[in-house]
Amino acid sequence: MIETFRSVVRFKPIELDRVKRRLSGVATVDDLRAIARRRLPRGVFDYIDGGAEDERSMARNVGAFGRIEFRPRVLRDVSRVDPSTELFGRRLAFPLILAPTGFTRIAHSQGELAVARAAQRAGIPYSLSTVSTRSIEEVAAVSDGPKWFQVYTWRDRGLVRELVERSAAAGYEALWLTVDTAVLGRRERDVRRGFTLPPKIGLETIFDGAFHPGWTLDFLRAEPITFSNVVDKGVDDGRTAVSLAGQVQSQFDPSLSWDDVEWLRSIWDGPIVLKGIQTVADAKQAVASGVAGIALSNHGGRQLDDAPTPIELVEPVAQEVGGQIAIICDGGIRRGADIVKAIALGADACSAGRAYLYALGAAGERGVDHMLGIMHDGVVRTMALSGCRTIDEIDRSLVTWR
Numbered sequence: 081m082i083e084t085f086r087s088v089v090r091f092k093p094i095e096l097d098r099v100k101r102r103l104s105g106v107a108t109v110d111d112l113r114a115i116a117r118r119r120l121p122r123g124v125f126d127y128i129d130g131g132a133e134d135e136r137s138m139a140r141n142v143g144a145f146g147r148i149e150f151r152p153r154v155l156r157d158v159s160r161v162d163p164s165t166e167l168f169g170r171r172l173a174f175p176l177i178l179a180p181t182g183f184t185r186i187a188h189s190q191g192e193l194a195v196a197r198a199a200q201r202a203g204i205p206y207s208l209s210t211v212s213t214r215s216i217e218e219v220a221a222v223s224d225g226p227k228w229f230q231v232y233t234w235r236d237r238g239l240v241r242e243l244v245e246r247s248a249a250a251g252y253e254a255l256w257l258t259v260d261t262a263v264l265g266r267r268e269r270d271v272r273r274g275f276t277l278p279p280k281i282g283l284e285t286i287f288d289g290a291f292h293p294g295w296t297l298d299f300l301r302a303e304p305i306t307f308s309n310v311v312d313k314g315v316d317d318g319r320t321a322v323s324l325a326g327q328v329q330s331q332f333d334p335s336l337s338w339d340d341v342e343w344l345r346s347i348w349d350g351p352i353v354l355k356g357i358q359t360v361a362d363a364k365q366a367v368a369s370g371v372a373g374i375a376l377s378n379h380g381g382r383q384l385d386d387a388p389t390p391i392e393l394v395e396p397v398a399q400e401v402g403g404q405i406a407i408i409c410d411g412g413i414r415r416g417a418d419i420v421k422a423i424a425l426g427a428d429a430c431s432a433g434r435a436y437l438y439a440l441g442a443a444g445e446r447g448v449d450h451m452l453g454i455m456h457d458g459v460v461r462t463m464a465l466s467g468c469r470t471i472d473e474i475d476r477s478l479v480t481w482r
């Protein structure tokens with residue numbers, strides 16, 4: 081019996097590196113989310129994880145991918161699979177862009193710098209938000225990889241112009257103009273907690289922080305978080321705690337219209353992607369407006385609840401405007417297979433926000449590397465299992481709605 085026992089027992093060597101140990105059991109983005117949930121204070125986790133109102137847009141963004149079934153082809157010699165693709169004249173290692181997220185340093189003190197470096201290593205673009213906690217120049221200094229800048233239109237258009245000019249000077253290659261945030265969606269988890277950015281240090285926060293010592297030490301040791309792009313520009317720069325809703329209401333311009341798209345084109349030579357297109361009609365108008373791309377997006381379910389689900393919009397939009405404008409599917413991407421499904425329905429690429437925020441909260445920069453490895457390998461594996469050797473071979477015949 082002892083002999084049998086000996087022959088089957090294998091003790092793994094103890095991993096001394098704590099981050100490696102934490103990541104060793106991580107197989108999915110959901111696993112990273114579970115670790116982030118344990119490590120981050122509840123208010124911080126909810127800011128990242130939450131959506132608007134009943135969170136149905138958010139749930140559908142993810143759930144809709146489960147209604148798509150593959151029609152895999154076999155016997156196709158998939159000994160070599162190449163998931164790379166071209167977008168705006170750039171080769172991406174696989175069709176994913178890291179979407180812009182505000183206040184990224186809330187997840188980890190390295191914030192935007194960590195994510196930009198990881199994106200460069202993975203060979204895909206990183207997008208910096210207007211309300212980032214590292215500046216346009218700080219991010220450019222750590223990453224030579226492709227970078228996009230996301231524009232929110234402040235009421236002060238001079239400030240917007242300045243941010244756009246700084247992005248051009250720092251080598252950013254494309255702009256997102258976010259068009260779904262005329263006012264802020266009601267994220268009710270944040271309302272209940274009275275969540276502010278940066279988090280107010282009250283009794284509740286101290287209590288919560290004590291239960292999450294890793295995050296708390298990291299937060300307290302790092303320099304204070306600000307909206308780095310607009311420090312000393314006469315607008316809220318994050319040095320005093322504000323509710324996100326208050327900030328958006330006082331600073332962002334709800335009068336944003338198609339005229340502003342034209343104005344943005346007049347001050348930026350590179351590609352512009354309208355982020356937050358939610359109907360075929362607006363996709364057609366985007367083509368008419370002369371922009372290079374659209375992101376089908378409901379802001380990760382954080383704005384209008386019961387909004388159209390991006391993956392469900394891809395096909396109708398692609399039927400009308402495919403080939404005339406780049407189509408990016410934004411929202412709910414948790415696996416490489418999701419990316420392949422979106423491409424099959426007519427998207428040119430996908431973008432993801434929470435996937436890397438969970439990874440950052442779970443294990444910092446190495447967490448983001450790990451997540452991007454999972455996504456990349458997932459795309460390659462799905463392509464191999466479904467008989468596609470290149471992104472061009474992924475077509476509409478590969479999937480069906482259940």
Ligand SMILES: Cc1cc2nc3c(=O)[nH]c(=O)nc-3n(C[C@H](O)[C@H](O)[C@H](O)COP(=O)(O)O)c2cc1C
Nearest residue numbers: 128179180181182209258379380411412432433434
């Ligand atoms: C915490 C958080 C902050 C975000 N901040 C911004 C932002 O500053 N600008 C923007 O255009 N979109 C922002 N988004 C939306 C993302 O760019 C993207 O549309 C969304 O995360 C996609 O859904 P996913 O999280 O399911 O991938 C944010 C999303 C999250 C989760």
